[in-house]
Amino acid sequence: MSLVKKFATVGGATLGSRVLGFARETLMAAALGTGPMADAFYAAFRFPNLFRRLFAEGAFNAAFVPLFAKEIEAGGIDGAKRFSEEVFGVLFTVLMMITIAMELAMPWLVAWIIAPGFVGEPEKFGVTVELAAVMFPYLMCMSLTAMLSGMLNSLHHYFAAAIAPVFLNVVLIGALGLALWTGASPLHTAWYLSWGVLAAGVLQMAVLYAGVRHAGMRIGFRRPRMTPNVKRLLWLALPAAVTGGITQINQIIGQMIASTKEGAISVLQYADRVYQLPLGVVGIAVGVVLLPELARALKAGHEREAGNLQNRSMEFVLFLTLPAAGALWVISDEIVRVLYERGAFSPETTSVVAGTLAIYGLGLPGFVMIKALNPGFFAREDTKTPMRITMVSVAVNCVLAVSLFPFFYERGIATAEAASGWLTAIVLFVTLVRRGHWPLDKALAWRVVRLLIATVVMAVSLHHLADAMADRLAPTAPLLDQVSALGILVAFAMTVYFGIAFLIGGADLGMIRRNIRRTPATRTDVPEGGE
Known part of the structure; x- marks a missing residue:
């Protein structure tokens, strides 16, 4: 299976999840707006999400997958199964201890880390503590789910792991639908959502466990022991946890600062x-697929193929994210208005959210490039270098966020996150090149220049068309007119960008099809999932 097909498998499933996520956020905006209960729920939910990225997705995608791939190469399925059971026993025990400790310390965590700005509002603070306590076990479910996802990805079964997040959105949409149908108060709506998060975590874990069994691997619980394999995993996972969670770390810093302003x-x-949406569909898909592919190519000694995988993946990433960044900068107001502006979500809120979104759009290519660059280190079992780079980036984010928030509020926090994201991407790329782990490709450089030209032309054209369609996109226009007008803008932008990109050589069918096809040399005796 070619890389592009694997990207499409993961990206397509992620796209479905993100579309449902939009539906969820639209209902959330209508039910809660930017009121105190919305702030309380999002603040409480961010905390287990932070730990999920730190101890689950980031650590396991970086550390578990290369070691699991090595076990497959060396000992086949039986060796990989034994390694998985060793890890599962230790992981389950550690997660149980963390969950108990965090539940007991939740009031202090909310006061000092999650939302220190809520301390002066007793009701809001108390609700945040209670919601966080309900949702924190979601971390345990999702950490085990991340391990199961890593196993499936390494066995070339990508779809089940990618589709699992859909269940979170389905459950939360159901909770919001119930709240709106029954006319529940904002407080009761927040409670419905919190219990929905926990239920969704259990459901996702069950789905992934069934997927692993379907892939032909049955894992059981072993008494936790610090075997050499487990020690090696922890040695790699601790710095990888920091690196993989950079976005969440920056966001939790932003949340701490934003908690001092109502609705921020x-x-x-x-x-x-x-x-x-574009970050998940492109960035996460590339990161999920590239790491096991790169790890297995390097374990087999195919350095040339590894370099080709990296360059073609970066090509693919920029081909899709540069136009997304341009569109988010130009039509952020129109996007936010159509998606959110109804119910408790006012035109004034649209303006603030749109300004913040436009800045995030400028940082999008940097955020996605990080997903494509980190596997170059992780596949070589180097998790310390990205961690050091990440820590510098977090420090820059802190300084910028604290400095800019008093003047630009939410836009200041978005600017800090975008700047730190670009800094991380640039330093990661330069480090890989200097070490000889990323062979410079003239074809990639020329394509990027041409893609930038296509993006600029698309953005200018899109700006003029949005002005011409202002009446149909106005808040007073019927919703159906707004949706159709936004659809026309998106279709127009895609047509202009892809047309120019192919015309001037920024993209061709070979880039999408032939150049990113796996060579047979790296195949093993492990069958592809073909899900």
Whole structure:
């Protein structure tokens, strides 16, 4: 299976999840707006999400997958199964201890980390503590789910792991639908959502466990022991946890600062949801697929193929994210208005969210490039270098966020996150090149220049068309007119960008099809999932 087909498998499933995420956020905007209960729920939910990225997705995608791939190469399925059971026993025990400790310390965590700005509002603070306590076990479910996802990805079964997040959105949409149908108060709506998060975590874990069994691997619980394999995993996972969670780390810093302004947390969340669509569909798909592919190529000694995988993946990433960044900058107001402006979501809120989204859009290529660059380190079992780079980036984010927030509020926090994201991407790329782990490709450089030209032409054209369609996109226009007008803008932007990109050589069918096809040399005796 070619890389592009694997990207499409993961990206397509992620796209479905993100579309449902939009539906969820639209209902959330109508039910809660940017009121205190929305702030409380988003603040509480951000905390287990932070730990999920730190201890689950980031750590396991970086550390578990290369070691699991090595076990497959060395000992086949039986060796990989034994390694998985060793890890599962230790992971389950550690997660249980973390969950108990965090539940007991939740009031202090909310006061000092999650939302220090809520301390002066006793009701809002108390609700945030209670909601966070309900949702924190979601971390345990999702950490185990991340391990199961890593196993499936390494066995070339990508679809089940990619489709699992859909269940979170389905459950939360159901909770919001129930709240709106029954006319529930904002407080009761927040409670419905919190219990929905926990239920969705259990459901996702069950689906992934069934997927692993379907892939032909049955894992059981072993008494936790610090075997050499587990020690090696922890040695790699601790710095990888910091690196993989850079976005969440920066967002939790932004949340701490934003908690001092009413509604700011919700504004950042609504903007984050929109730019997460291209980030998830492209960036996460590339990161999920590239790491096991790169790890297995390197374990087999195919350095040339590894370099080709990296360059073609970066080509693919920029081909899709540069136009997305341009569109988010130009029509952020129109996007936010159509998606959110109804119910408790006012035109004034649209303006603030749109301004924040436009800045996130400028940072989008940097955020996605990080997903394509980190596997170059992780596949070589180097997790310390990205961690050091990440820590510098977090420090820059902190300084910028604290400096800019008093003047630009939510836009200042978005600017800090975008700047730190670009800094991380640039330093990661330069480090890989200097070490000889990323062979410079003239074809990639010329394509990027041409893609930038196509993006600029598309953005200018889109700006003029949006002005011409202002009446149909106005808040007073019927919703159906607004939706159709936004659809026309998106279709026009895609036509202009792809037309120019192919015309001037920024893209061709070979880039999309032939150049990113896997060579047979790296195949093993493990069958592809073909899901």
